Amino acid sequence: MRMSDWQRCPAAPSGGALSSRRLIGALALVVVTATCLGVTKLLSSVSRAAHPLWIKPAELDFGEIWAQRDFRWSIHVQNRGSETVTVSDVFLSCGCQGTVRPRSFAVPAGQRREVQLTLDLIAPEAAAGAERRVSLPIVFRLSEDMGVARFVLRGTVRDALKVAPRVIQFGQSLQEGGRSRGHRLTVQALVPLKTLQAEVHPPIGTVCIRRRASNERGYGVTFSPAANLPPGPLAAVLQLHGVTEDGQRIPPYPVPIEGTVVADIRAVPERLDLGVRIVGELAEGTVVLQSLAGRSFAVTRVSLCPPEKDALSATVEPPAEQAAAIHRLHVRLRVRRGHNDALMRVSVRCLESLKPRIMEIPINAYGYDSDSFHQRQY
Template identity: 30%
Template sequence: MDLPAVQRSSEWSPGLIATAGIVAVSTLGFLLFDSRGTTAPPGLHVDEDALDLGTVWARSDFQWTVPVENRSSRTIVVSHVEASCACTNVKPSSFTLRPTSRQQLALRLNLFPPTGVTPGYITNFGVSLDFRDENGRRIAQKTLHGRVRYPLVGSPVITYYGPDQLVEHTPGLEKRCELRRDYELTDVILGEHDFPGTARLEKAGVGSTVWLSVRPFDGLRPGRFEYDIPLVGILEDGTHLPDFPVRINGWVGADVKLVPSRLSLPLARIGETVRMTVQVHSQSGEPLRVKEAAALTDAVAVTLLDEEAAGGPLYEVSKTINAGGAVDDNVRFIFEKHDGTGGSITAAVRSYGLATGETSR
């Protein structure tokens, strides 16, 4: 299949690239507006061939130019050009056209779906462009349409969340995603990336499955992370297709935790005071300093017992029982490590007050 090259492209700031995905008709049921059926006041004209992209390979930075002509006898002021999805950026977004004059609109589109999941090898898509005046009224509406072709199909996302959360100073778990490649691809290779870890590609036969396996390096800083690893499809004639990004994201937890992790005070009667010891523990053994330890409710007290204890500072959590039944209070510890990084831990403290005559839960 011959795929048309991007024509009439123009260069402008990459900072204007939209980050959401293209609206896919076949999967999202997006209603296409027929530009030839526009009933707005006559004047703005766009040739049909400028609105038809044909079939193009998916890319995150697709550039296209749409010439708009004023065929009326009056001056038309366009205060805003509004695209139907955030995947499209239009430059300029406002302009004035005298009779018979033209304006070139430079469009930049992200042709990947917003979910990252590629719905099929070839998918119809459409984006409507609303031309509005200074009062927000629609002057005209035109629809950019075509078909996008994906070199790989599947869910190109690897996520480290939930039970697979990474812990700082703990070697990362290896995870992988599976993708199916277009039959015209003779090979798929890894592109250049800055992912702080290892990435390797396994491939079955031509037109079959590829697997991307990743393992983050030890020592990722705590907090959220997000990286793209590009896969590059190669056609039989040696053509390298645009990057197909696989998103690696997740959360690195700090190597600091409370011991015990569940804070449950002993059973007690109303009016009695109960206590337990808790340690702010560094799993890596690196020294840390607790900058603040406090209860988030007045019913609980937090007292420092030993700041220099092996493994981390020791604290006493105490409460005078003032009600029967189970009650949850919260405590928070804000810590700082020797390298200047830090964080906080908030934990629930469960207490249980025994009613008169009650001996156990």
């Protein structure tokens, strides 16, 4: 039986033809490999020639340190080129908290410049661990023809404490002259500690530390603000210091303290608006001073600015120097044409405090002529 042409199998190549094909393939592979290596070397040389800045490898490794809020480290940037290199900006590209100084400078050929870094190496609560390796990319922005220079600062950071919450926030719960409940922190030591110490800067309260019975490395830290804090914003830092079993003092773990101390004595209204009046009319109003805690206080002095007795006057009820929890200030103003702006300064003194407090209450009115066609507004 004769097989058709399409059923026939192609003849196998001879040994010589197969060897030739293998040789050609091998030569092609060598050519491609050589080309790739050449391109790689070319790109590598171009990358190395992109900028002449250099930093000693030892300065890019800070070794093993304890976690801390303000870790200071210096690096020296050397210019190995033949021309001056201008650095327009230096920054950390990892989103890390820290500062770089100076941010811009020039490095002459063959010289070097010192760059100081201040880094926040306190780990987020979820990432805190006994030991962690960190890599901090540092980017130098150069002139347009050079692009950027990148270096990586590496090291090992040891976390000694895990604190929750990480901020003591009182909001507006603090009242002048009153005692407030303390704010409690939960502290977990990640390494064996001999003692845990705490201090507040500035000293605006007291700290109590107790070791938890159920956890030999657990602590309860309670901060209680002082009762004599003045009204206004509250800003302080609670520093937690751990001391290891061999006596090594660990850098402080800072916990910010925030809030507002609300004044005990307040004025209602805080601004006395006597409205729009006819010129020459006698406008009257009352401001009430009241202690939120119901404490007795005295109004020691009332001064008016401008001090025009014929146009502006104020009387106190009860009379000055008498102690009471509520005082009323009756204000009378002889209205003049246009804006009538004044300021009443009231000196008050609580019986528990010898230091008086000055309160400022703005007073305003507007005067117009009765025969005018239009009543002018503010």
